Amino acid sequence: MKLTPSLLEIDFSETQRRICRFIKEYVENAGAKGIVLGLSGGIDSGTIAALSSLAIGGENVLGLMLPEKENFNQKDIDDAKVIAEQFHLETQVCDISDALNGIYGTIPVFDQSDRLCKGNVKARTRMIYLYYYANKQNRIVCGSSDKSETMMGYFTKWGDAAADIAPIMDLYKTQVRKLAIHLGITKELALKPSTPALWPNQLAESELGIKYETLDLILFGLELFMVPQEVAEQLGIEKELVDNIKRRWLANEHKRRMPLAPKIGFRTVGNDFRLPRHTY
Amino acid sequence: MKDKIKLALAQISSKRENKIENLLKIEKLTLKAKQQGADLIIFPEMSLTGYVLFDQVYELAETIPGPSTQKIEALAKKTGMHIVFGMPELSEKTQATVFNTAVLLGPQGLIGKYRKMYLPTHSVFEEKRYFRPGYEPAVFQTDLGNIGLSICYDVFFPEVFRLARLKGAQLIICISASPAVRSSYFEILTSARALENTAFLAYVNLAGVEDDLQFWGGSRLVGPTGDVLAKAKYDEEDFVVCEVDFGDLKAAETFIPTLRDLRPELFDKLKEYSEHL
Numbered sequence: 001m002k003l004t005p006s007l008l009e010i011d012f013s014e015t016q017r018r019i020c021r022f023i024k025e026y027v028e029n030a031g032a033k034g035i036v037l038g039l040s041g042g043i044d045s046g047t048i049a050a051l052s053s054l055a056i057g058g059e060n061v062l063g064l065m066l067p068e069k070e071n072f073n074q075k076d077i078d079d080a081k082v083i084a085e086q087f088h089l090e091t092q093v094c095d096i097s098d099a100l101n102g103i104y105g106t107i108p109v110f111d112q113s114d115r116l117c118k119g120n121v122k123a124r125t126r127m128i129y130l131y132y133y134a135n136k137q138n139r140i141v142c143g144s145s146d147k148s149e150t151m152m153g154y155f156t157k158w159g160d161a162a163a164d165i166a167p168i169m170d171l172y173k174t175q176v177r178k179l180a181i182h183l184g185i186t187k188e189l190a191l192k193p194s195t196p197a198l199w200p201n202q203l204a205e206s207e208l209g210i211k212y213e214t215l216d217l218i219l220f221g222l223e224l225f226m227v228p229q230e231v232a233e234q235l236g237i238e239k240e241l242v243d244n245i246k247r248r249w250l251a252n253e254h255k256r257r258m259p260l261a262p263k264i265g266f267r268t269v270g271n272d273f274r275l276p277r278h279t280y
Numbered sequence: 281m282k283d284k285i286k287l288a289l290a291q292i293s294s295k296r297e298n299k300i301e302n303l304l305k306i307e308k309l310t311l312k313a314k315q316q317g318a319d320l321i322i323f324p325e326m327s328l329t330g331y332v333l334f335d336q337v338y339e340l341a342e343t344i345p346g347p348s349t350q351k352i353e354a355l356a357k358k359t360g361m362h363i364v365f366g367m368p369e370l371s372e373k374t375q376a377t378v379f380n381t382a383v384l385l386g387p388q389g390l391i392g393k394y395r396k397m398y399l400p401t402h403s404v405f406e407e408k409r410y411f412r413p414g415y416e417p418a419v420f421q422t423d424l425g426n427i428g429l430s431i432c433y434d435v436f437f438p439e440v441f442r443l444a445r446l447k448g449a450q451l452i453i454c455i456s457a458s459p460a461v462r463s464s465y466f467e468i469l470t471s472a473r474a475l476e477n478t479a480f481l482a483y484v485n486l487a488g489v490e491d492d493l494q495f496w497g498g499s500r501l502v503g504p505t506g507d508v509l510a511k512a513k514y515d516e517e518d519f520v521v522c523e524v525d526f527g528d529l530k531a532a533e534t535f536i537p538t539l540r541d542l543r544p545e546l547f548d549k550l551k552e553y554s555e556h557l
Binding site for chain 1: 296297330332333334335336460488489490491492494515
């Protein structure tokens with residue numbers, strides 16, 4: 001099999017239909033009144049907002065905008081509003097600056113210069129807001145993680161990936177962008193550079209050190225059980241780059257799974273204690 | 281044996297772990313099938329309990345005969361219908377040995393059962409973790425004709441259908457719990473299994489969503505030359521009544537004489553080579 005961008009071409013109508021069916025049935029079967037999601041102004045959250053709205057109606061979808069002073073970006077707010085208007089979502093803006101400062105101020109070892117630790121507090125604080133609305137209003141938290149970021153571990157553990165459902169987690173970033181365009185989201189927004197918005201001017205591709213177009217093909221090669229040498233040869237890139245991606249791909253499994261528990265009992269959570277997700 | 285029979289393809293979404301509700305649905309649709317003149321109604325794989333059960337399968341499995349088959353037996357007697365459905369079957373000899381089983385009942389009661397021979401344990405499937413495989417193809421002589429039973433992943437193995445056909449099955453039923461990403465395989469293989477055996481094949485799949493599996497429906501009756509004679513909707517519950525005309529088999533067997541042309545000596549080679557893969 002030749003690793004070319006066409007391999008990542010999928011039937012976006014069928015994908016939309018399948019995801020919308022998944023969202024609708026999950027919400028109905030859970031007895032929830034709707035969905036809450038973080039609306040950041042980025043393409044992943046815009047896409048799940050669109051899909052959720054198409055699945056259960058925009059009036060049942062709440063997009064939370066969670067800006068904060070340090071990383072405030074009016075363009076992101078404007079882009080989030082465009083999505084909300086286009087797909088008829090309810091929205092609510094909560095400035096989380098005071099909450100963040102409250103947390104920072106009560107951590108004795110808080111280090112203002114450690115932007116990663118500080119950024120992760122932001123992602124986890126956003127999660128707290130989403131789950132507050134979910135609890136209070138009987139909503140399902142809809143996650144916006146895509147497959148590229150999930151496989152690279154490019155997310156905050158128990159932060160932005162924390163959700164009840166993850167409708168686009170099986171789509172690579174380049175596929176999400178195409179799905180977004182298929183859904184009617186503008187190209188400008190679909191192709192907007194991604195950012196986790198943990199600190200000012202943070203850009204995903206700069207941090208990852210690779211363009212998503214190449215990264216997705218590497219990840220897809222690994223998904224197909226190709227070895228790094230083969231992936232590198234097919235894509236005409238250095239094997240070292242593929243090795244690094246694969247190392248990261250493997251090293252971050254801990255972020256994708258339940259915490260490990262030492263086997264002591266008869267059936268162990270996260271291991272051989274296996275129950276259906278929902279009994280309706 | 282009748283020349284023609286009417287089938288009802290009951291493509292349902294089961295309520296997981298809720299036998300009471302599923303039995304009510306089976307009863308309601310069996311009565312509807314009777315009203316529409318059907319002789320036989322077919323429900324999907326594990327339609328009694330839902331498919332994605334994990335460890336709960338041990339609580340839900342029942343012996344055959346058992347409480348649920350007795351209820352459906354009473355329904356078959358009351359309506360004069362033949363009924364096929366799927367359930368987790370508990371061995372009578374042990375307390376936690378379970379089979380993935382298709383059951384056939386008729387106006388006279390329990391006719392027979394088939395224990396799934398090929399248990400998918402790859403990708404999203406983990407049936408071998410929970411089920412013991414069956415070892416016998418199942419073909420039953422009924423008032424409606426000779427009926428063979430199979431389940432889902434069996435369709436990838438031509439020998440299951442060949443064995444049923446060679447035992448005399450003219451209608452082979454395949455009940456299924458197939459998720460959407462695999463729909464194209466089943467659409468190809470159900471036609472292939474019917475065509476290569478010149479037999480009718482009734483495929484009945486689950487609809488609905490269980491955890492991350494979305495069952496694609498698409499139930500169908502395939503004729504002995506591989507034509508799709510009737511088809512249910514994709515992805516949602518549906519109910520389709522269709523007709524099997526056993527008179528079509530003669531023409532099909534002459535036009536595509538695969539049974540006449542069988543080469544039994546090759547099957548020894550098949551056994552030998554498959555043992556040394």
